Amino acid sequence: MMDVAIVGIGIHPFGRTPSRTGLQQGAYAARLALKDAGVAWKDIQFAFGGSASAGNADALGNELGLTGIPFINVANGCATGGSSLMAAYSAIKSGEHDLGLVVGFDKHDRGAFNADPKALGLGDWYGEVGLMMTTQFFAMKIQKYMHDYGISSGTLAKVAEKAFTNGALNPNAWRREPVDADTIANSMMLNDPLTKFMFCSPAEGGVALVLCHADKARQYTDKPVYLKSAVLKSRRFGSFEVFAPSQALRQVDGPTVDASKAAFEMAGVGPRDIDVAQLQDTESGAEIMHMAENGFCEHGEQEHLIQSGATHIGGSMPINTDGGCLANGEPIGASGLRQVYENVLQLRHEAGEHQVPGEPKLGYTHVYGAPGISAVTILQR
Amino acid sequence: MSKQLPIAEGLFTWPADNPALLGSRCNNCGIATFPVAQSCMACSGEDVSVEELPTRGTLWTWTVQQFMPKPPYLSGETPETFKPYGVGYLELPGGVRVEGRLTENDPDKIQIGMEMDVVFETWRTEDNGDEVISFFFKPVAAGD
Numbered sequence: 001m002m003d004v005a006i007v008g009i010g011i012h013p014f015g016r017t018p019s020r021t022g023l024q025q026g027a028y029a030a031r032l033a034l035k036d037a038g039v040a041w042k043d044i045q046f047a048f049g050g051s052a053s054a055g056n057a058d059a060l061g062n063e064l065g066l067t068g069i070p071f072i073n074v075a076n077g078c079a080t081g082g083s084s085l086m087a088a089y090s091a092i093k094s095g096e097h098d099l100g101l102v103v104g105f106d107k108h109d110r111g112a113f114n115a116d117p118k119a120l121g122l123g124d125w126y127g128e129v130g131l132m133m134t135t136q137f138f139a140m141k142i143q144k145y146m147h148d149y150g151i152s153s154g155t156l157a158k159v160a161e162k163a164f165t166n167g168a169l170n171p172n173a174w175r176r177e178p179v180d181a182d183t184i185a186n187s188m189m190l191n192d193p194l195t196k197f198m199f200c201s202p203a204e205g206g207v208a209l210v211l212c213h214a215d216k217a218r219q220y221t222d223k224p225v226y227l228k229s230a231v232l233k234s235r236r237f238g239s240f241e242v243f244a245p246s247q248a249l250r251q252v253d254g255p256t257v258d259a260s261k262a263a264f265e266m267a268g269v270g271p272r273d274i275d276v277a278q279l280q281d282t283e284s285g286a287e288i289m290h291m292a293e294n295g296f297c298e299h300g301e302q303e304h305l306i307q308s309g310a311t312h313i314g315g316s317m318p319i320n321t322d323g324g325c326l327a328n329g330e331p332i333g334a335s336g337l338r339q340v341y342e343n344v345l346q347l348r349h350e351a352g353e354h355q356v357p358g359e360p361k362l363g364y365t366h367v368y369g370a371p372g373i374s375a376v377t378i379l380q381r
Numbered sequence: 382m383s384k385q386l387p388i389a390e391g392l393f394t395w396p397a398d399n400p401a402l403l404g405s406r407c408n409n410c411g412i413a414t415f416p417v418a419q420s421c422m423a424c425s426g427e428d429v430s431v432e433e434l435p436t437r438g439t440l441w442t443w444t445v446q447q448f449m450p451k452p453p454y455l456s457g458e459t460p461e462t463f464k465p466y467g468v469g470y471l472e473l474p475g476g477v478r479v480e481g482r483l484t485e486n487d488p489d490k491i492q493i494g495m496e497m498d499v500v501f502e503t504w505r506t507e508d509n510g511d512e513v514i515s516f517f518f519k520p521v522a523a524g525d
Contacts, residue, residue, distance in 0.1 A: 117453060123416065125389040127453030129482055129504060129515050130446060136468050139444035147442075147493050191444045192488045237412075237423040246404070246415035246477045247470065248423070 003093040005217035005224040006379070008037025008210030009344050012105070014203055014328040015174030022054020022331070025206035026105030027063035029334075033208035037220045039099065042067050044210070046091055048084040049103035050074035051333035057103055078280070080104060081207070081336030082232060082367045082375025088211050089230040098213045105206030106331030120243050120371050134370060135199065135283070137242035139191035142285025146193065149300035151288060153193050157181040158306050159284040160198050160326055166313060167327025169353040174203055175327040198284040203329025207337035209344075223348045228362075228378040229266035233259040235372030242370045255374035256293040256366060263364075263376040264295065271295040274378075275360035276346045277317070278339035280368040281324040291319065294366050294376070318356045321346060339365035340377060347381040383510035385503070392416055393501065393516055394433060400501045401433035402516060404477060413477045435473040436499045437521070443469035443483065443491050457505040471497055471518045484519040496521040 010032025012025040020028070026049070034041055041064045049057030050073060058071035076083040081104040088102045115134070117127040126132055145151060161181040167173035184197040210220070217224035235241050238252035264270055271294070279294060281287035288306070292299045296317060305311060311319040322328065322342040325335060343363030345351040363379040387395040393402045406413045407421035408428040415434060420427045449463040458464070467483030469491070484500065485491055497518040504515035 111451065123389050123392070124453065125392060125515070128388065128455040130450050130454050130456065130466060131468065131480060131482070132453060133446065133450055136444050136446060140442040140468070140470065143444060144442035144493065189445075189447050191446060193444075244480065246479045248412065248414075249472065249477060 003214055004089050004227045005212055005214045006209050006227065006340070006344055007212050007217050007220035007224055008033040008035070008039065009341050010034070010036060010208045011172050011338070011341050012206035013172045014205035014331065014334070014338065016204055022051055022105050022107030022204060022206070023059055023063065025107070025204060026051065026054070026057065026060055026103050026208070029105065029206035029208040030060060030064060030101060030103050033101065033210050037210040039210060039220060041065050043099060044101045045069060045097040045099050046088070047071045047101040047103065048074055048087045049101075049333070050076070050080040050084055051104065051106045052077070052080065052108070054105055054107040054333065057105070057333070060103065076369060076373060077371070078282070078330070078332055078369030079232065079336060079367050079373045079375045080333050080369070081340075082365075082377070085209070085337065085340065085377065086230040086232045086375060089227055092211055092213050098216060100211050101208060102211060102337065103206070103208040104333035104335070104337045106333040107204040108202035108331065110202070115243070115370070122243065122245065126245060131245070132243065134242050135191045135194070138283045138285055139194050141240060142289065143193060145285065145289050151300070151303050153185065154181065155288065155303050155306050156193060156198055156284040157185040159281070159287050160184045162312060163281065163320060163324050163326035166321055166354055167323030170322045170327070171352075173323045173327045174329045175323065194283050194285060200282050200325035200328075200330050203331050205328070205331040205334045205338065207334045207341050209337060209340060225344045225347050226380045228269070228380050229263040230375070230377045231259045231263040231266065232373065232375045233262065239372060241372030244371070254293065255372055256290060256368055259374040259376040260294040260366065263378050267378040269362060269378065274362050274364045275358070276321055276343060276356050277319050277364040277366070278321070278324065278342055279319055279366045281320055281326050282330060284326070286368070287320065287324065290366060290368070294364070313354055313356055321351065321354050321356060336365070336367040336375060339367065340379070343379050347379060383512065385512045385514050388504055388513050388515040395501070395514060401436055402479060402499055403431055404434045405429040405431055415477050415479045434476045434479065438471040438473040438497060438499075440491070440493055440495050440497055440518070441470040441472045441478050442493060443467060445486055445488050445491075455505065467491055469518060471499065482515075482517050484517050490520070
C-alpha cells in the first residue's frame with residue numbers, strides 16, 4: 001500500500017552563490033518545487049525544514065508569504081533533510097494533512113566544520129586538544145575498515161574519481177570538472193588515509209519537495225514518485241560513532257544498518273531490487289563502508305565492485321549518480337534532500353546526462369549525521 | 382611560581398605518582414566508559430563507580446591530523462608552528478576504547494594493534510607560565 005507521494009521537486013544549484021543568502025536559495029528551491037507540482041504556496045498545509053548555518057527554515061514565510069501554516073524547524077545535523085522528510089511522511093500518512101512542503105538549505109563558511117563540544121555534551125578539553133573533528137572519525141573508521149576487509153587506497157581514489165565524473169554531468173553540481181584517480185591519490189593528505197580530494201567540503205544550496213497523500217498524487221503530476229519507506233534511527237550503545245571520547249569494547253551495528261534494515265522491511269523489497277542508490281559520501285571511505293552497511297554487498301566486496309566500475313552510472317549498482325557530496329559539497333540542511341531530488345529525477349527519467357540506463361523503478365537514499373543518526377528512504381516510480 | 386594543572390578536573394588522577402585516566406563503571410551491567418559519566422549509556426543505570434583505567438593498551442585504529450583545526454582547538458600553535466598529530470583509539474583491556482592524541486605523528490610508525498602506554502604530558506603553557514597537562518598515547522619502546 002502506498003501512502004505518500006512526491007509530486008514536486010526543486011533545487012538551487014549547489015556550490016557557492018555569493019549573490020543569494022542561504023534562505024533565498026531555500027526559497028528559490030521551494031518556488032521551483034511548487035511550480036513543478038502546479039500548486040501555490042497558499043495551498044500548502046504544513047512544512048518541515050532546516051538549515052544548520054543559514055537561519056530558521058520557517059523564516060521562508062517572509063520570502064514565500066505568511067499563510068499561517070504549521071512550519072516546523074528541524075535540526076538534526078547531516079540528517080536534517082532526512083528527518084524533515086520522515087516527519088512530513090508521518091504527517092501525511094497519519095491523515096493529519098494532505099499536502100506539504102519539505103525544504104532544506106544552507107550556506108557554510110569555507111573549511112572544515114568546527115563543532116562545539118558543549119552542544120554534544122562533551123567537555124571543552126575534547127575540542128581544545130584537537131579531537132572535535134568529523135574528518136578524524138571518518139579517517140579512523142575507514143582505516144580500521146581497510147585493515148579488516150582488505151580495501152586498498154586506490155579504491156578510495158576511485159570513489160572520488162567517479163563522483164567528479166558524475167558531477168561533470170550534473171548541471172546543479174558544484175564540482176563539474178573530472179579529476180583522475182592519480183591526482184586524487186596524490187593530493188594533500190588531510191587525515192590519513194584520506195586526501196583533500198577524497199573529502200567533500202561545506203557548501204551552499206537548497207532543495208524542496210512537495211509531498212501529498214498518494215491517493216491525490218495524480219491531481220498534481222503524471223509522474224508521481226512514491227515513498228515506500230522513510231526511516232530515521234539514532235545510534236545504539238556500542239556503535240562506533242563520531243565525537244565519541246570512548247567506545248565500548250563490544251561493537252554493535254550502527255544506525256545506518258538499523259535504518260536500512262527497517263526501510264527494506266517497511267518497503268517489502270531487498271537491496272537487489274534497488275536500481276539506483278544515493279549513499280552518504282562525505283568522504284570516499286564513507287561510500288565504501290555505506291555500500292555494505294546498507295546491504296548492497298558484503299564487507300570487502302567493494303574492492304572488486306568499485307575497481308570494476310559496478311557503481312558507475314552505467315554499472316550494475318549505480319551509486320551517487322549526481323556526484324554525491326564529493327561533487328556537490330555539503331550544505332547540511334539541503335544535502336539529504338538532494339539525494340531524494342536526484343532519485344526522483346532518475347525515476348521520472350529526467351536526469352539527462354546522468355540518467356541511469358533502462359527503466360529504474362526503485363531508488364534508495366541514505367544519510368549519516370553526527371553524533372550517530374541515519375535516515376533512509378526508498379522511492380518507487 | 383608556575384603550576385601544572387590538568388586540562389579538566391576528573392579526567393585523570395592529578396597530581397599523582399602514577400597518574401591514570403578515570404572512567405566510570407556501571408554497577409548494574411558492568412560496562413565502563415570514559416570520561417566519568419553519571420549514568421550508564423548501555424543500560425540507563427544510575428549506580429556507577431569511578432575507577433582508574435589501565436595504562437597500557439593496543440591501538441584499535443588511528444589517523445594523523447595533518448591540518449590545523451579551527452577553534453575550539455587551543456594549543457598555542459600558529460599555522461606556521463602547527464605540527465601534525467596522531468589520533469587513535471586505544472583499547473584498554475577489561476575497560477573501554479579511549480580516544481586520544483598519539484605522541485607519534487609519522488604514519489609509517491603507527492600500526493593497528495601496536496602496544497601503547499597512556500602518558501601525561503604538558504599540552505600547552507598559559508601566558509602566566511602554568512602548564513596544562515593532558516593525556517597522550519605513546520608507543521611502547523622495544524624491551525619496555
